[in-house]
Amino acid sequence: MSIADLRKDYSRASLTEADVDPDPVRQFSVWFRQALDAGIPEANAMSVATVGADNRPSSRILLIKDVDADGFTWFTNYASRKGRELAIHPHAALLFHWVELERQVRIEGRVEKLPDAxxxxxxxxxxxxxxxxxxxxxxxxxxxxxxxxxxxxADTEAEYGDHPVRPSHWGGYRLVPDRVEFWQGRPSRLHDRILYTRQEDGAWRRERLQP
Incomplete structure (x- = not known):
């Protein structure tokens, strides 16, 4: 079988405008809890895409560490490639793919460093x-x-022992979302896509996208 022949028809669930919460962060929390309850391995794993000074995108898998009304949080090395790219272009795109539930969530927005505390x-x-x-x-x-x-x-362990302190080049980021899309696989590739877009007054607009 060739790669082009690999395909699957999706039929587990549907998604309508009436199904979703008016707030995308609350809706994400509902889906995230369902992914955990379904026993999906590393349901907290997400792709984080950034853009460098050369305007070329790069992506990698990280683990989300918190979700609240302020946004989506993770921790990493500020001097890493993603950290350097975020210093230049402080926007990113997150992607969660829960294949067992035939779901994706795409999140885009501005990225800020967390307070040192x-x-x-x-x-x-x-x-x-x-x-x-x-x-x-x-x-x-x-x-x-x-x-x-x-x-x-080994040298680091010998120096710090049981009391390492956070280095200044390591810490947290928060993505403040302005676009969140929920994707539910459906038969015949007629997938359900519900997009939230943040308006200037902070309210969220919902609309259905064609698959």
Whole structure:
């Protein structure tokens, strides 16, 4: 079978304007809870797409760490490629794909750094080895070998022991959404797509998109 022959018909559910909450963040929380209840592996995994100084996009998988009325939060190295790109173009696109539920959620908006106190609190909540790893790795920078990386980690562990502190180059981001699209797979490729767009007064407009 060729790649072009790979296809699936979607029939698990439907999505109408009457089904969704007027607020897309609350609607996301409903779908996210359903993904967790369905036992989907790493339901908190999302693609984060950014744009660099050369205007070329790049994307990677990260784990979301919080969702509230203010937006969608994750943590990373500010000096990484994504961090450097966000410093130039402070907008990003998130994508959640819960294949078992035949659903996607696309989220776009402005990205801002979290306050230091919030990043400090989350850093201290992480497992010790994860905290040491954040200190040991100059994320996205070249390194000669795996052995060299292991030595960096060992040196960091020897220096900080059980009390690593959050480095200034590591912390949280929040995406403040202005577009959120909910996609539900349907038969015959006539998928349901409901788009929310934030208006100038902060209200959300809902509309159905053709698949």
């Amino acid at each position: 919030q990043s400090d609190a989350y850093f201290q909540s992480r497992p010790l080895k994860s905290r040491l790893g954040a200190l040991a790795s100059a994320q996205s920078e070249p390194i000669a070998s795996r052995d060299a990386l292991e030595r960096q980690y």
